[in-house]
Amino acid sequence: MKSNLAPLAPKADQDTVRRHNLSLVLRAVHDEGEATRAGVAARVRLTRAAVSSLVEQLLEGGFVTESGKTSSGQAGRPGTVLKPARTGVAGVGVEINVDYTTVCVVDLAGTDRVRLTEHLDNRGAPPAEVLARAARLTSRALDSAGQQELRPAGVTLALPGLVAGGTVRQAPNLGWNGVPADTLFARELAKCSEAPPVAVGSENEANLAALAELWFGAPGEARTFLYLSGEIGVGGALVLNGELLRGAHGFAGEIGHVPVDPAGPECRCGARGCLERYAGQSALLSGGGIDEGAGAAGVAELERRARAGDERALTALGTAGRMLGRVLAGAVNLLDPQTVVLGGVYRALAPWLTPPAEAELASRVVSGLWPRGSGRLRPSSPSGDAARGAAALVVEAVLDDPAGWAQA
Amino acid sequence: MKSNLAPLAPKADQDTVRRHNLSLVLRAVHDEGEATRAGVAARVRLTRAAVSSLVEQLLEGGFVTESGKTSSGQAGRPGTVLKPARTGVAGVGVEINVDYTTVCVVDLAGTDRVRLTEHLDNRGAPPAEVLARAARLTSRALDSAGQQELRPAGVTLALPGLVAGGTVRQAPNLGWNGVPADTLFARELAKCSEAPPVAVGSENEANLAALAELWFGAPGEARTFLYLSGEIGVGGALVLNGELLRGAHGFAGEIGHVPVDPAGPECRCGARGCLERYAGQSALLSGGGIDEGAGAAGVAELERRARAGDERALTALGTAGRMLGRVLAGAVNLLDPQTVVLGGVYRALAPWLTPPAEAELASRVVSGLWPRGSGRLRPSSPSGDAARGAAALVVEAVLDDPAGWAQA
The missing domain is CATH 1.10.10.10 (Winged helix-like DNA-binding domain superfamily/Winged helix DNA-binding domain)
Known part of the structure; x- marks a missing residue:
């Protein structure tokens, strides 16, 4: 050997x-x-x-x-x-997603102390402008944090794409390719904030949402799970024994681009028939007869219609749930996780997505290992999201080596 | 938090x-x-x-x-x-697959010292009889080992199915359900061998083949890889940073049952359209116009025909390669492994399976992360197989705590 x-x-x-x-x-x-x-x-x-x-x-x-x-x-x-301490060093998370930006500041206990969200379409603007807007929102959040005597130890950007070494290699739904997000954001933040410069890192949003689930989810929950983040894109992340699986290049978890139908419609990633085309937010909204661009309001409307028994809404959710279940069955056969967590917009839509997904899992997971009603497919905790996970990642760095962050 | x-x-x-x-x-x-x-x-x-x-x-x-x-x-x-030492404690691996049984004894250096293979159809007989035959083959291997002054520290059974806690929960291609393989094998071995009783454990064959690849593959090879074991069934295993991913129940890696076409033909596992139905040994042989039951000789014949340019053989291999590539693209998007290793019968057939599989990977893995000709899809090392991995697992236990295995 x-x-x-x-x-x-x-x-x-x-x-x-x-x-x-x-x-x-x-x-x-x-x-x-x-x-x-x-x-x-x-x-x-x-x-x-x-x-x-x-x-x-x-x-x-x-x-x-x-x-x-x-x-x-x-x-x-x-x-x-x-x-x-409830004052002093704090972590800052900035989630830049396709149709919103959220900034979150958490203290050393992990508590959300500041949270600002701007709903806007980030697809329309060049990356530098999107990052400049996010920096301005961050600057306002830092002002609020400062009033609470919190000072940022660092910022983590949560981005819906393949992120490694501070660069967004590809975020198809934002239309970003090779964007040095860390550097651009730090420069913009320096322009609009009087706070001393802080370290900026970045990470895939689904990875951070999964970490938030791990850290802030209900106690006793599984430490080996597959996390799905339903947004405009469908992100995914794997947590194995409490550790995030990053993969060889840091790009693991791209469940949105698992092929459902190899001859299906073209996806923004360049391939065909990816899960995202069947179960992403846009597919859900347009399937339900709602304007694809309606964002969070559109998702709320879809939920309202489903609750009212609207047939188009129920059909769209049924189809998405079946496709999710099909891809999840493959992933469960491959990974044997304890649970699968539905996050992002899937959390609110879980009552309608879960039954068809469970049916697929029950019939496709080997050896009856995923019986219906097992409760192993569940919505994410309301207390965790990518922005909070991003902020908490900074806090983790402080907890790992407080001596490096002592007050000057 | x-x-x-x-x-x-x-x-x-x-x-x-x-x-x-x-x-x-x-x-x-x-x-x-x-x-x-x-x-x-x-x-x-x-x-x-x-x-x-x-x-x-x-x-x-x-x-x-x-x-x-x-x-x-x-x-x-x-x-x-x-x-x-080249004498003394040794590990014994027994691979019971659908159409052959192999026993392998390795010494503390990991060297194969005894290897016996019996080609026979294990589907025809009840589990107890299959295990009794395997025990007799093992007894002969132990005789040879004894002549070389090797004494077994333990036996690991390699089985093509879901294995946990010494029981085969399900091995669809053997037709086994809930078989306490460890106990049955130990009892049969005691009947036919004069050697003192040894501990018997069992494990999924693809997991053991992947460990053999890790331990005996070329130096410098990836420590994060997805291993495919092409046999009658298609097994899989994930090695992450040199550690086998077992999953929550020990059943991770069942890539053979990832759905390719949800409306496809029924699979022995009970679901429909699993990869195994398109790329398993039986599909390859029958697609190539060879008797499904021809076993290793059939695979050799398929290879011969492909080499000679036989159209049916090439078509069967092309289809299997495409289906493999499609499922692998999903798995690569999910796991971002450094390499994917084709083992079992896929090793010899890799020259024909690889090009269509690479084409699917190149077009379906996100962000061009799997360019053609990357060499990241490669055949397994000839020095590793499930039987040797099974034997080496016993050696690992000795290396972990030699004091527990000192000569009496």
Whole structure:
């Protein structure tokens, strides 16, 4: 057998160990929501003295706050309660989708503190202009954040396309090809914001929505799931044991371009008969007799009509659900996930999409492994979306190495 | 954000550390093929003294051998060369496929030391009888292994179906449902072999073939790949960063049952239009005008006819290649693997399957990420198959904890 070992990790020096332990302690407080020093020490398996010293650094850095005195009335350390700070470093997420842009600022606890959404068609304008508009929206969000004493540790852009190394290789529904989104956005933000410059990264929107589902979804939910993000495009993401699968080039999850009918209608991606052409937002709206360009209002209208029993709406949803189910059956046979999560516009439309999709899954997944009514095809949590996932990704970076983000 | 931390690892006690280090040293010798104590110490970052003591235990346990004296003529320790033992513990793999059974014994270096194959139709007989025949073949292989002073540490059965917890939940092409293969095989082996009883495990054949590709394929090959195993059924497996993806129930990889045409012919799995019906061995043979039941000889005949330019053979291969490409395009969009490996009967037929499959990939994978001629769709290595992967899985268990397998 040939060697397939990963390279050995470098020897940890003392500073690395201290930074690592600082992260451990901050994560313990973060994950518990509130904790005592003793509780943290038990969880991270460090001595009480070591934890107290690390907590001191986290308090100084503004990452945690303490409240509550011990019952003895002393301002004693062991009994006070530590919480993630509600001020100080924060994460910023900016979702630029086809027909809306959302900016979201979350604090160290992961709480949404600012949220601004602009409904507008981003297809009509050149990428630089779209990014400039998004930067202006972000600048307004940063003002609100500043008033709440939050300062951005970084910005993550959530984009509906293939994103790697800060560049959007292709976002067919935006019409973007090879757009250096990070750089353009940072430049625009510098023009309209007085805040000090921050790092800008970018990531596929479905990946970030899936991470938001993982982080903010109901406790006890599956950690191995396939996430579908229904928008103008149909994005997808795979979370395996709590880790996002990025693939060899960072482009995994493009379920919208799995072929449904090889001879079907042409797709914006260049191929034919992709799932997106049958189950994307535009197909749903036009199938339901609603203007394709009606955006979120159109989706709400489709939902209203379905609820009222409108036949065209129900047929469009039935077809989309069947096509979703067909593609999902293949994906489930390939990946054997615990659950499949329907996000984006699919969340509100799940009551009508789920039954036909479940029927396809029940008849096509091998060995009866997906019986109807299993509850394993479910709508996404209302608390997670790509913008929040994007902001939380920044917070994750802070939690991973708080020493790198301490207040100047 | 809610807590998604894995449970903390138990504190390692001294015995655990020693066993772990023993494994590290054995793996170092195994991965290098041959190594000096000094080389091992540098690689595993332990002191020379610690390594020498661990090597002593491995020599006593019969896991490594040493040869070669230092040039100074001393029987000195530091300069002698350590190698994995060619005698002692070995792994046994038994692939029970639809039209053949193969038993393979590999030593600690991963070398094939015994290999027996019986071509016969396993569909005709009840599972217990098939397993009894396989046990008899295994017993003969164990005799040969014994003559080479190899003793089995365990047996892994490779089976063409959904396997979990020692039971074949479903193997449609064998006609097996809910067969406790481990137990039945162990009982039959005890009847016909005088060797002491060994642990028996089982696993999907495509998973094991993919592991064999990972372990025995050309050095420098991708560690993230999709493996297709073309047999009577079409099996699949996903290796991500050198790890097999098993899925939530251990059933990931069933690419043979991804729907190609939802209204297509019925498949043995109960669904319609599965890939297997278009690109499995039976479809290839009958499409090429050869008796479906002709097995390996039939595949050789198909290859011969294709090479001779026979039109029916070329058409059958062209259709299968296109269908493979279509399903692979969906899988590549979803998973973004570095390569796709064609194993089983597809290996020999790759010259004819690859061009039409590449054409589908080139036109259907998003963003031109799979240009023709990329070489990313390639035949499997001739040195790996499911039986060898099954045997090597046992060797892996020994390498993970040699202390558990020391000579009595």
